Amino acid sequence: MPRGDKSAYTDKQKRKAQHIEDSYEARGVSEDEAERRAWATVNKESGGGNLSGSGRGHAENHDSAKKGGHLGGKAAAARTPEQRAASARKAAATRKRNAAAKH
Template sequence: MPRGDKSSYTDKQKRKAEHIADGYEERGVSEKEAESRAWATVNKEDGGGNKSGSGRGKPDTHVSARKGGRKGGAAAAGRTAAERSASAKKAAATRKRNAQKTTH
């Protein structure tokens, strides 16, 4: 099997990689780099392709998703209610401004 061949991955793993890559591209990462990072994440979480052989059905770990959730939660917990409120108001104003830009 040549390098880069995705035939040993399940449909779910392929969908997961596509979704992760889309997220990276939305944040400004190039398409090639986003795809590379996405497959690295799938490999890290699932231990590689699960389609055939004795490794099939190995449970997913979701380590990367957990890490992201913990990081976000820890950041919010370290701030006061007033700081969180100010941040939310600023974010709402930014979303409103961006929405106006796209409609014109």
């Protein structure tokens, strides 16, 4: 099987990779990089393609999906209250502007 061939993956794994890729693209990551990261995540969680052989039925490890929430907070903790307040005001203005643009 050539590198990059996705025929050994289940439909569920392909859907999962597509959702992850879409999420990265929505956050501004390039298409190629988003696809690379998505398949890396699927491989890490499920151990690669699962269509045939004794590899079927192994438990998936979802640690990578839970990782994001644990990383946050460090930047905010290092900033002064004035900097956090300015950031909050800027975010509120952006949300207000985006809401006005939708309607």
